[in-house]
Amino acid sequence: MDLRVRGEERGDWKVVVVTGELDADTVPVLSDHLEETPARRIVVDLAGVTFMDTTGLSLVLDWHRRLVDTGAGDFRLASLQPSVHKLFRLTELVDVMRIHGSVDEALA
Template sequence: MELRVRSEVRGGWTVVAVSGELDADTVPLLSDHLEESTGDQVVVDLSGVPFMDTTGLSLMLDWHRRLDGAGGEFRMASLQPSVHKLFRLTELTEVMHIHDTVEAATAAR
C-alpha cells in the first residue's frame, strides 16, 4: 500500500497527515517528510494508517525524544485500533502524547 504524507500548519502546530501502511519500506518517506517540513510543535495524524510495524513505532519514538528533548512537542492523533494496540503492548502509551483527535492534540496543554 502506497504511503501518502502531507502537512499543514494549524494554530502554530505542524499537522502531518499520514495514509497507508507504515513499515520498513515506507518509513523513509515519512522520515524525510518530517525532516523537511516540521517545526518544534508536531502532531502526526495517523487516522489513515491501518498498519504500523516496529520500524514506524521506532520513528515515532525517535521524533518524540528529539522534539521533547529540544523543548518542542510531538503528539500523535487518531490512531486506529491495531496501531494503538502496538503502542499499548510496548507500554509507550505511558510515555508518548496520544490523543483521540488532531483537534484534541493541538488544544492540549
C-alpha cells in the same frame, strides 16, 4: 500499499497527515517529510494508517525524543486506528508518548 504524507499548518503547529501502511518499506517517506519540516510543534495524524510495524514505531519514538525529551519542541500523535494503538499499548509507549483521540484534542 503506498504511504502518503501531507502537512498542514494549524497555528504554530504542523499537522502531518499520514495514510497507508507505515513499515520498513514506507517509513522513509514519513521520515523525509519530518526532516524537511522546520516546525518544532508537530502532531502526526495516524487516522489513515492501517498498519504500523516496529520500524514506524521507532521513527515516531525517535521524533518524540528529539522534540519532547530534549525540550526542543512538542510531538503528539492523534487518531490511532485500534491495531496501531494496540502496538503502542503492547510496547507500553502509551504511558510515554502523547497520544490523543483526535487532532483537535492534540492541539488543545
